[in-house]
Amino acid sequence: MKDDRTLDRLVGKLTLEQKVRLLTGATTWRTAGEADIGLREMVMSDGPAGVRGEAWDERRPSALLPSASALGALWDEGLVEELGGLLAAEAVRKGVDVVLAPTLNLHRTPLGGRHFECFSEDPELTGRTGAALIRGIQARGVGATAKHYVANDSETDRLTVDVRASDRTLREVYLAPFEAAVEAGVWLVMAGYNAVNGVTMTAGPLLREPLKGEWGFDGVVVSDWAALRSTEEPARAALDLAMPGPQSPWGASLVRAVKDGLVPEEAVDDKVRRLLRLADRVGAFAPRRRMSVKSSREPRTLLRRTAAAGSVLLSNSGVLPLDPAKLATVAVIGAHAAAPRTQGGGSAGVFPSEVVTPLAGIRARLRGRARVVHAPGPPLGAPPDPLDTDRCGNPRSGAPGVLLRVLDDEGRELYAEHRFSGRQLEPDLPPGAHTVEISARLRPQRAGEWSFGVGGFGRMTLTVDGRTVLEGTFPRETDDPAVVHVNPPVHTARVALTSKRPVHVVARRELVPGCGRATIVTAAPPDPDAASALAAAVEAARDADAAIVVVGTTEHDETEGYDRTGLSLGGHQDALVRAVAAVNPRTVVVVNSGGPVEMPWRDEVGALLLAWFPGQEAGAGLADVLFGLAEPGGRLPTTWGASFADAPVTRTRPVAGRLDYAEGLHVGHRAWLRAGREPAFWFGHGLGYTTWEYEAVEAPTEIAAGAAFTVRVRLRNTGARAGREVVQVYVARPGSAVERPVRWFGGYAAVRAEAGREVTAEVAVPARALRHWSEEERAWSTEPGPYRLMVGRSAGDPRWEGAVTVERRAVTG
Structure with a gap:
């Protein structure tokens, strides 16, 4: 590794223009190289769910992990670290140096549209999980990125929202996971789009303090994509790298600002030095590493194990696990069983090589x-799917898929290629490109009124067998890059198809500057009659030995760029569950969502299992749990309310541009405790396939201020099979001189034991669990006196209470 003196010599070899050029991306996903110092370009890629690489290309598949909320449910840092290693291996395979993960924002409100991409509601659990992923990624020489710094916890007006929060709230809640990431040695931190307390994050003082100063972060602060909006303020602040490129508010404008004395060249030198340190860490002063393609079996095994380990058994009346020897017929019910949501919507999406559906896993x-x-x-009312290989053929070759063409302004073909999907986000644009065209021969599964759609901006047309069914100019109404480049609105028209004869579908989108090039073509068959479909499901359930109902959210509910408007499943799904449960007491409901949903029927079913967005091995991992090959190992990383109306913190919509975090420290289970409300399921809740008795607890009665301590819990597996238990410690400070939550999470330890065996869990409680941020002293303070300790299975299920006394006050800077 190059030391600081060597890095300084390299910086000294560069002109001002060369240095500034390094501070803006060369492309959407690459940093600039510099031959004079032997520096190659560094490649970045989105990464929370998998490493896509530089292109949105369905022909280049990636391993698809369970969603971050599912990883938060693992409560298993060792397994998370393994998954970080898988992300790193995928990065090397795809020529990527930096993975844009983990997301360390919190589940502040259940309406957060990007819930699935964040680990939990709790800063301690989020910090520990994120640190484990960072260690796993960076141990293999790939950079990890802690994002989105900071308080970027909802999607509404996310480019401009000004979050208002006290220093104490920021320090104890929202900054805490990032502090853990820095302690884990993270190499990059991404500054979010939002502002905090009146200052946009790319120019905010929080980048300097506490990030680079107090915490000693020596890596690169990169902007979220297109978050940089001005030249001088971010340059004087602690932002280091503007992405994407090559255009940005830096470049020539920053060179002029330095020459005019508005930005000190020393600030530029510090940014370049950090960028070169990152380059050294990822090996960008040498040729790119090459990795041979290995069998996909090993990562699939890890992903299958993760899908099972992250599933949370919320309730069970002795129905699970199902014994295959006692089953003659099993009814699998719900549209999600055959077409699950394996990932959330937005910029983190990847293309898996294959997906094991719940139906396929159960059948296998x-x-x-x-x-x-x-x-x-009944139908879900979900958006129509893009054209795909199952239903469509290339009209030119007949091969499964679609024909993608790029035309000039006179309609002449400039470029054409075969693709597998009607969702093309980054079609190649040769010189003279004017129009993107996607066409296919669609094979209707049935006659009736079909819905056809085209997505994008500008002038668009859609024809079916030569007849124009949609035509118009559709202006861009948002600057949000996730909407413009990843998920543009789809405009639809209905067309009556009188037979199953193939039809020729052609969609064209004219390119408009500043509106991206993403083009989407969709088609959906006529919906079946809801009452008939419900009756058929009930009949299947009545005749089965067990019914497995898979319900979940749709692309309308959980996606980047939009917050949710409610927590109802919608699409007749509640009625479906109730109707099935009424005729079959052995009904298992599997919930396929990235965040909380209302489950008004939860007490009417035999078992309730939360599968999250489980990644590509969804059905395989689910089947392992349903039939007892694996225990459902997850615990809730977020409190789930019975109804949206019960949730104590729900606001995501700014007022006059401001979003006040008026709840302060009280988010997640802390907010529920403060409100005195009982949720459906507490943070930390989760059942297994065995039972446990908490026999004894050993905890110190006195500790020095600023000291960590350990709580030892002896417990016994009182069930009939081996199992895993997650022992949790919560802390309270009655009579505190400062505002405190009713109780808060202090730490956890997971243990395993065979049936009848005893095991001891050692829960390390860090010193930070007892401290609070003093705004008057601008320092951390630990109050002297007694603290209550609670040991239990969740935030709402304490099994033991005791006390520890802090001997004297401590203040740390």
């Missing part, structure tokens, strides 16, 4: 043992 497990019947139930 029961093959030769029991009959599996699928009933999709």
